Amino acid sequence: MFYREAGDFKTSYVDDSQTFPIAFDRYRYYFVLVIAFGIIPFIINDYWANAVMVPFLIYAIAAIGLNILTGYCGQVSLGTGGFMAVGGYACYKLMTAFPDVSIMIHLLLAGFITAGVGVLFGLPSLRIKGFYLAVATLAAQFFLVWLFNKVPWFYNYSASGQISAPERFVFGVPVTGPNVEAWAKYTVCLIFVTGCAWLARNLTRGTIGRSWMAIRDMDIAAEIIGVNPLKAKLTAFAVSSFFIGIAGALLFAVYLGAVEVGEAYGINKSFLVLFMIIIGGLGSIFGAFAGAAFMVLLPVLLKNVLVGGLGWDTALATHFEFVIVGALIIIFLIAEPHGLAQLWKLAKEKLRLWPFPH
Amino acid sequence: MTDQFLFGVEVVLNGLMAGVLYALVALGFVLIFKASGIFNYAQGVMALFAALTLVGIMEGQVPFAHLINAIFGTEIHHFGWHVPALAAILLTMVLMVFFAWAVNHFVMRHLVNQEPIILFMATIGLAYFLEGVGDLMWGSEIKKLDVGLPQGASFWIEENTAFLGSENFFGFFIDQLDIVATLVAAVLVVALVAFAQYTKQGRAMRAVADDHQAALSVGISLNFIWVLVWSLAGFVALVAGIMWGAKSGVQFSLSLIALKALPVLMLGGFTSIPGAIVGGLIIGVGEKLFEFTIGPMIGGATENWFAYVLALLFLVFRPQGLFGEKIIERV
Numbered sequence: 001m002f003y004r005e006a007g008d009f010k011t012s013y014v015d016d017s018q019t020f021p022i023a024f025d026r027y028r029y030y031f032v033l034v035i036a037f038g039i040i041p042f043i044i045n046d047y048w049a050n051a052v053m054v055p056f057l058i059y060a061i062a063a064i065g066l067n068i069l070t071g072y073c074g075q076v077s078l079g080t081g082g083f084m085a086v087g088g089y090a091c092y093k094l095m096t097a098f099p100d101v102s103i104m105i106h107l108l109l110a111g112f113i114t115a116g117v118g119v120l121f122g123l124p125s126l127r128i129k130g131f132y133l134a135v136a137t138l139a140a141q142f143f144l145v146w147l148f149n150k151v152p153w154f155y156n157y158s159a160s161g162q163i164s165a166p167e168r169f170v171f172g173v174p175v176t177g178p179n180v181e182a183w184a185k186y187t188v189c190l191i192f193v194t195g196c197a198w199l200a201r202n203l204t205r206g207t208i209g210r211s212w213m214a215i216r217d218m219d220i221a222a223e224i225i226g227v228n229p230l231k232a233k234l235t236a237f238a239v240s241s242f243f244i245g246i247a248g249a250l251l252f253a254v255y256l257g258a259v260e261v262g263e264a265y266g267i268n269k270s271f272l273v274l275f276m277i278i279i280g281g282l283g284s285i286f287g288a289f290a291g292a293a294f295m296v297l298l299p300v301l302l303k304n305v306l307v308g309g310l311g312w313d314t315a316l317a318t319h320f321e322f323v324i325v326g327a328l329i330i331i332f333l334i335a336e337p338h339g340l341a342q343l344w345k346l347a348k349e350k351l352r353l354w355p356f357p358h
Numbered sequence: 359m360t361d362q363f364l365f366g367v368e369v370v371l372n373g374l375m376a377g378v379l380y381a382l383v384a385l386g387f388v389l390i391f392k393a394s395g396i397f398n399y400a401q402g403v404m405a406l407f408a409a410l411t412l413v414g415i416m417e418g419q420v421p422f423a424h425l426i427n428a429i430f431g432t433e434i435h436h437f438g439w440h441v442p443a444l445a446a447i448l449l450t451m452v453l454m455v456f457f458a459w460a461v462n463h464f465v466m467r468h469l470v471n472q473e474p475i476i477l478f479m480a481t482i483g484l485a486y487f488l489e490g491v492g493d494l495m496w497g498s499e500i501k502k503l504d505v506g507l508p509q510g511a512s513f514w515i516e517e518n519t520a521f522l523g524s525e526n527f528f529g530f531f532i533d534q535l536d537i538v539a540t541l542v543a544a545v546l547v548v549a550l551v552a553f554a555q556y557t558k559q560g561r562a563m564r565a566v567a568d569d570h571q572a573a574l575s576v577g578i579s580l581n582f583i584w585v586l587v588w589s590l591a592g593f594v595a596l597v598a599g600i601m602w603g604a605k606s607g608v609q610f611s612l613s614l615i616a617l618k619a620l621p622v623l624m625l626g627g628f629t630s631i632p633g634a635i636v637g638g639l640i641i642g643v644g645e646k647l648f649e650f651t652i653g654p655m656i657g658g659a660t661e662n663w664f665a666y667v668l669a670l671l672f673l674v675f676r677p678q679g680l681f682g683e684k685i686i687e688r689v
Binding site for chain 2: 076124127128129130131132134135136138139141142143145146149150151220267271274275278310311312313315316319320321322323324325326327328329330333334337
């Protein structure tokens, strides 16, 4: 009843091409922002921040990044974990080498460094396609993890081989280190998520996003109509790695505080983020959020029900989680290959006609 | 001959043996890829699942014991009998055939005509599912698999090659299990090729691989062929699972071997059975030699990534692999 474009007249091109053309959508978007920035930071507690909100936000960034590469540009990557490791370690080296510079700048710089590494590993994509590329990105995953494990310079020669984030402040409030409070963690991640989502949305609907999609739909045809595959593919790798690097840096500095590379950035992370974008929906920013929320909430929910509710032991619950995640992925691919984002879209289409569908 | 050179030869020999085991896993991939165009990521987990099931049946474990105990509060773990190895292998094979049927019936049949990448992701989902089911059924602790294969160093080879070097050289150290694995792999490849070339079902399989629609139009049942191919892949997975399981115990890391098989495939080409073997040998020897010569200089454990980087570099020059069919692209 409220979700209508009727009566909502556009009088300029800017109005016509805005992200949320329907007024109700626009208000909903502002409403979500107000809640996220204005209300949640004041009521969030440690459990919700650590178990749900902060991982959700961080993985949402990583999922947006992978979605740009896989969903928009069609280049399947299994190297997400490795690129996240680059972000994390770049952030650590910057934090310890330049302690006076703000952590926010370090996080951004970590993204740029990862973008550089991403371009390097993206170069073979000009020759290699499809599965072959997916396997080639595994080289990035294993090589980078090995590198951070074996070269002591990256972890500042610490005895344990771990890296741990020193304490850093933004406007006098600790955001990394042992004394950081739940709301500060949450807010830092939220700022980055908002920025990244805004950037991704606007990149994907502009020239560059269109060239990515042209490459995805058929690269030879795209080349013939004048899309430069070198530029399109490498920018996709760069932008995607930029986001993934920021996610990796946040995961290390803000969320975990101390990481061991094989554990925090292993191949499982690559698959986790890939599942997020499959379940959420390939080629959709909303899908990245939906998928991240789904994959973060599912284990928490299962754990609460199986371990807390039924009293099973945790190992059993973990195995069960594997079964359910695997089955869900297959079910999604069969029933709705475009993921949660498509369901959301269908719901909105229905809503436009509701309550008089004829 | 210097000892250093002889050690190098030993490394190469061991690399060849490891390569055979990689090739065994890669073979399963090639079979499914050729017949249905599906890149089956779950191959490694199938090997793990087959090995777990084999151990479980031999030990007389109760399937889903943990789950049953958690739900009903019982304390059952074992039936209390032991099944001989051969019977257990047959039973496991029956289960793998059932699994092949289930995959085809519940998953692949619904994904006909989807893009290859969607099918690939479906098999990733399948891998997760199967891994979870395997752990639920048989428990996740590391198990010993003993089906009576000879194990340990072969003293005969060690004694008879010791004369080659000085007194510091004690002869080539080669695991007997590796020799058995090599023989089994050779027999398996010959059998598979013979099956594909000389039997009716094999011909139908090749026809499906060539062109689905043409095969359908001459009356070949796609469903049957796919079940057949997945069963064959299950059989190869079982063999690989037995070999790896006997070598390093049945544990989760077995499924990571599947990942190692990927560069093997890329090197050999996705569509070629000899390619899988040659690729496996190159990767096996390459990574062992690299670890032996360059490894100590850069911190070791290079086996983790060498195969992938080698495949990556190789593909840049020859995108279809060594024996793969030339990739022709049209708009």
